[in-house]
Amino acid sequence: MPxxxxxxxxxxxxxxxxxxxxxxxxxxxxxxxxxxxxxALDLFESHRPGFVxxxxxxxxxxxxxxxxxxRRTSNVPILMLTAKIEEVDKLVGLSVGADDYVTKPFxxxxxxxxxxxxxxxxxxxxxxxxxxVQGDLAMDIERHEVxxxxxxxxxxxxxxxxxxxxxxxAGRVFTRDQxxxxxxxxxxxxxxxxxxxxxxxKLREKLGDDPVRSRYIQTVRGVGYKFVExxxxx
Numbered sequence: 001m002p003x004x005x006x007x008x009x010x011x012x013x014x015x016x017x018x019x020x021x022x023x024x025x026x027x028x029x030x031x032x033x034x035x036x037x038x039x040a041l042d043l044f045e046s047h048r049p050g051f052v053x054x055x056x057x058x059x060x061x062x063x064x065x066x067x068x069x070x071r072r073t074s075n076v077p078i079l080m081l082t083a084k085i086e087e088v089d090k091l092v093g094l095s096v097g098a099d100d101y102v103t104k105p106f107x108x109x110x111x112x113x114x115x116x117x118x119x120x121x122x123x124x125x126x127x128x129x130x131x132x133v134q135g136d137l138a139m140d141i142e143r144h145e146v147x148x149x150x151x152x153x154x155x156x157x158x159x160x161x162x163x164x165x166x167x168x169x170a171g172r173v174f175t176r177d178q179x180x181x182x183x184x185x186x187x188x189x190x191x192x193x194x195x196x197x198x199x200x201x202k203l204r205e206k207l208g209d210d211p212v213r214s215r216y217i218q219t220v221r222g223v224g225y226k227f228v229e230x231x232x233x234x
Contacts, residue, residue, distance in 0.1 A: 005029050006049040007052070008051070008052045017035070051076065071096075100114055173220045196224075215230070
């Protein structure tokens, strides 16, 4: 069972642990059970679970002390169980490091919902999809989509590769051979460099780009092409 799906449940109430285990396992989580503080610490050190559900009142080591000991070495999400509402204020005031609190008696479904909410908050944010932007022209690398002034532009795979190379290195002059190497695999049939001119012409047409007064792809006479650097405002 992957560590991030394993939940350590710590409570001296065996029936409560059985109930929580049943609901968690039904939701696809692995469950470790501990019935006192020292046992919980041993399981935590040996298994490194991805989540801890911890009762405030425990034998041998109380929940507050146990939470603090875990926090010395780990940022694992911790959900504390309390028997009284007034204990929640005490826990908050002590800043013991728990992520959330649930008062007994509780609905197992609510417990699972709170657990999932904490895991979502604790999860690292997804990296933004790579995106190239030059003025009113934008390219979504992940989705292979190009937008001109908010409207999608349909490009062939070769046109897309050409535009990506030019936009990624805006301002840099590419020779035709360099552009050929970017869009064609080395084991493909030999193509003449004027093939690039044809694709650039079609690309300009789709972008509404004037070759004489280019806004996007500029011809560098005797060398090749470059993308005209532009800010987001155009």
